[in-house]
Each structure stands twice: as structure tokens, then as C-alpha cells.
Amino acid sequence: MRINKKVRMNRLFGRARCLDVAIDHGVCNEPSFLEGLEDMAGVVAQLVAAGPDAIQMNYGQADLLQSLPGKDKPALVMRIDMGNPYNKTRH
Structure with a gap:
């Protein structure tokens, strides 16, 4: 495993566990997924x-x-696919 991958994986799983909170729901363009996420800066x-x-x-939220100061913030796991199985009529 390359060193850059080792560093990244250790940051995520260094304590043998990882809590990854997903807030990339807006990319699905489904209003029911967004309840409580209207103020994304506040949520972050x-x-x-x-x-x-x-x-x-997702890319637009990253x-x-x-932009938050400090080094002790959570790692970024970026969603890069834009597939949407929800509500095809919106696209």
C-alpha cells in the first residue's frame, strides 16, 4: 500500500473504528432527504x-x-458519483 493511502486509511481507521456521518443527501434532489439540512454551514x-x-x-459541500480553521476537524469523504435512483422525473 502506498504511503499516501496508508496515511489516509490510518486517519479514518487508526482506532480500529470509524464514524462517518453522511450529509450528501442533497445530490439526490429529493426534498424529503433534506429536512433538517437546510442550513448546511450550520450542520457542518x-x-x-x-x-x-x-x-x-458532495463536491459542492466540501x-x-x-474552510473551517484548525487541523483537528473530521476527515472529508467526498462523494463523487452523481447517480440518482430517486425520482427520475426531476432530472
């Missing part, structure tokens, strides 16, 4: 304060995590 701030190992976000 609350999650960072709670201290999960990682936050799963800057909300990366």
Missing part, C-alpha cells in the same frame, strides 16, 4: 463540534468543511 459546524472521524459530502 455542529458535526465538527461533535467530533466524528469523517463527514461524507468547501464548508475545508
Whole structure:
């Protein structure tokens, strides 16, 4: 395993467990998935304060995590696929 992959995997699983909180629901364009996630910057701030190992976000949300100061924030797990099995009529 290459060193950069080892570093990344150790950051996520160094304590033999990983809590990854997914907030990438908006990419599905399904309004029922977004309840409680209307203020995404506020949601990210609350999650960072709670201290999960990682936050799963889509490309458009990633800057909300990366713009926060400090090195002790959760790792970014970025969703890069845009497949949507939900409600084809919206696309």
C-alpha cells in the first residue's frame, strides 16, 4: 500500500473504528432527504463540534468543511458519483 493511502486509511481507521456521518443527501434532489439540512454551514459546524472521524459530502459541500480553521476537524469523504435512483422525473 502506498504511503499516501496508508496515511489516509490510518486517519479514518487508526482506532480500529470509524464514524462517518453522511450529509450528501442533497445530490439526490429529493426534498424529503433534506429536512433538517437546510442550513448546511450550520450542520457542518455542529458535526465538527461533535467530533466524528469523517463527514461524507458532495463536491459542492466540501468547501464548508475545508474552510473551517484548525487541523483537528473530521476527515472529508467526498462523494463523487452523481447517480440518482430517486425520482427520475426531476432530472
